[in-house]
Amino acid sequence: MVQVGDVIVSFDVFREKFFCDLDACKGACCIEGDAGAPVELEEVEKLEEVLPVIWDDLSPEARKVIDKQGVVYTDQEGDLVTSIVNGKDCVFTCYDEKGACYCAIEKAFREGRCHFYKPVSCHLYPVRIGNCGMYKALNYHRWDVCKAAVALGRQKNMPVYRFLKEPLIRKFGEDWYAELELVAEELKKQKMI
Incomplete structure (x- = not known):
């Protein structure tokens, strides 16, 4: 987990790949x-x-x-x-x-x-927002119905946080998302993702 502003973000949001495949699911x-x-x-x-x-x-x-x-x-x-x-x-x-x-x-x-x-939770899927003490927490949700989306995400090399750019900005704002991208770059440099 890493903190971005006042939100705790699971490493899976950076590591995992995802791209909805509506034709499949x-x-x-x-x-x-x-x-x-x-x-x-x-x-x-x-x-x-x-x-x-x-x-x-x-x-x-x-x-x-x-x-x-x-x-x-x-x-x-x-x-x-x-x-x-x-x-x-x-x-x-x-x-x-x-x-x-x-x-x-x-x-x-x-x-x-x-x-x-639509409800922001739908827009943000496969990420779910939870609570972690006084912070919000973003966690990647794994679900069998999204197997095709995971496969397509791997094929396109699309990390979850990039796939969800629009809804993450909708929920937390552009400045927060820019900070998230900086954190992702730092995690890559440190070979943590």
Whole structure:
């Protein structure tokens, strides 16, 4: 682990390679698992605001879940997460003609229909934010559904932190990311990564 500003970053964020391969995984990270995506408290209002924009893009089952319990719930570990359908699919998932899953919020954002990209935890995946005392901690999350992304990342020699440049800047700012890059260069010089 290394400290960058007020964030503790796992060496795996620098060492591991990753590049999403949606053709291979079909968006499995949005539909697998035992809980929804982690949501920050300030994102709940944004999720509710975007709902009318994406409502028609959501499945009837997702709309029922949202009507019943809302866009988020508290999971077994006490974390705020997106609501899910049938114990797995995020309520914001949609499918394209090839059967690949995608985020209705991100689609609306890319089409200029809303100003919220998607929950930052989704944007940051495969990195998860945790707490380490008074610091935030960035940890690389390994998951079998991302095997193709790991293989493609190795092929492209794409470290996790570079793959996640945009969401890391979104979360921590450009100055923080510039410091992260300096730390990466120093770790390379010291042959630690």
